[in-house]
Amino acid sequence: MLTDDHKTRKLTAYWDDLVGGDTSQYKEAVLDHLITTYLPDCIETILDIGCGTSDIAFKHRDRLKASKFVCADYDAAIVERMKAEHAGQNVEWRVGDIFVIDQWEDRFDLVFLLDMIHEIYSFYGRVSRDAPGEIDHERGSKAVRDALASVARIVRPGGGIAITDNVLTAETGPVTVRMRTPQTRAAVERFLSEYPSRRMKVERPQDDVIVLAAHDFCILLTQYNKIKTGQEHRWRVEQLEIHQYLDEEGYRRLFDELGFDLHCVIGTPKPALDEWRSDFDVLAGLPDLPPKRVTLLATKRLG
Numbered sequence: 001m002l003t004d005d006h007k008t009r010k011l012t013a014y015w016d017d018l019v020g021g022d023t024s025q026y027k028e029a030v031l032d033h034l035i036t037t038y039l040p041d042c043i044e045t046i047l048d049i050g051c052g053t054s055d056i057a058f059k060h061r062d063r064l065k066a067s068k069f070v071c072a073d074y075d076a077a078i079v080e081r082m083k084a085e086h087a088g089q090n091v092e093w094r095v096g097d098i099f100v101i102d103q104w105e106d107r108f109d110l111v112f113l114l115d116m117i118h119e120i121y122s123f124y125g126r127v128s129r130d131a132p133g134e135i136d137h138e139r140g141s142k143a144v145r146d147a148l149a150s151v152a153r154i155v156r157p158g159g160g161i162a163i164t165d166n167v168l169t170a171e172t173g174p175v176t177v178r179m180r181t182p183q184t185r186a187a188v189e190r191f192l193s194e195y196p197s198r199r200m201k202v203e204r205p206q207d208d209v210i211v212l213a214a215h216d217f218c219i220l221l222t223q224y225n226k227i228k229t230g231q232e233h234r235w236r237v238e239q240l241e242i243h244q245y246l247d248e249e250g251y252r253r254l255f256d257e258l259g260f261d262l263h264c265v266i267g268t269p270k271p272a273l274d275e276w277r278s279d280f281d282v283l284a285g286l287p288d289l290p291p292k293r294v295t296l297l298a299t300k301r302l303g
């Protein structure tokens with residue numbers, strides 16, 4: 001299975017990067033704001049699905065003083081590692097795919113899905129789950145809807161689902177972009193020739209200018225800098241993924257259908273924005289660089 005190969009590509013440095021970087025600080029701060037503003041104080045039960053090292057969920061568990069805390073992931077190796085690191089603490093670890101939670105009888109006040117939905121989109125979105133071919137958007141989107149529908153069933157009325165991920169711009173037309181440095185050009189060219197998850201149609205009116213679909217530009221922005229900065233271990237993992245699958249309106253519609261109200265912050269952490277500005281000029285097709293991150297809290301309507 002491609003997912004087994006993907007799990008084995010995640011080395012210790014991958015997990016350290018996930019929790020140690022600017023994006024992690026950004027998502028923790030925005031989640032804090034959303035949870036404090038839109039959820040009641042008495043959160044008794046918390047679930048973190050696709051928990052990885054579960055750093056952020058642990059902080060919220062401690063702050064909210066939740067009495068029941070469950071962390072679940074389909075990667076048995078990371079669950080075993082975390083179980084050993086947190087031995088003796090009041091946390092229950094489960095190994096399982098998000099699609100088995102339908103069989104659970106527990107109900108939760110708050111469910112975290114932090115930077116994990118894109119992996120559902122990426123791996124359930126492939127026609128063959130054994131080969132690193134292109135990700136099919138319709139197939140991936142259906143998997144995301146189905147996963148969120150089953151999570152919605154185990155959230156108590158008044159409770160919430162917290163999601164962090166990358167986000168698509170609402171624009172869908174072509175974007176013309178100038179690459180400002182030779183390093184950026186080299187990284188972009190390598191990305192375009194190697195990326196297995198989407199073969200992008202790109203025009204090159206000048207050596208340092210590319211024209212591509214706005215959604216492809218969002219994907220490129222997430223990926224190219226691992227190559228540029230020599231983070232080969234992350235590129236080996238993340239080249240099998242697409243990190244953005246919905247725009248803000250798409251999240252709003254989906255959660256409305258599921259009976260949830262959406263509270264959403266769209267933005268770009270400053271260090272990422274500074275890097276993008278030094279690497280790219282948007283010449284046409286978008287008013288500016290597209291936002292990078294979505295951080296959302298969807299609260300389940302009562303009754």
Ligand SMILES: C[S@@+](CC[C@H](N)C(=O)[O-])C[C@H]1O[C@@H](n2cnc3c(N)ncnc32)[C@H](O)[C@@H]1O
Nearest residue numbers: 018050051052073074075097098114115116119
């Ligand atoms: C990018 S990591 C994010 C980890 C953590 N939530 C964080 O924000 O640091 C994605 C996690 O989702 C898990 N995952 C991906 N697909 C899953 C699925 N279908 N069911 C359960 N876990 C899944 C992966 O094993 C991985 O630990």
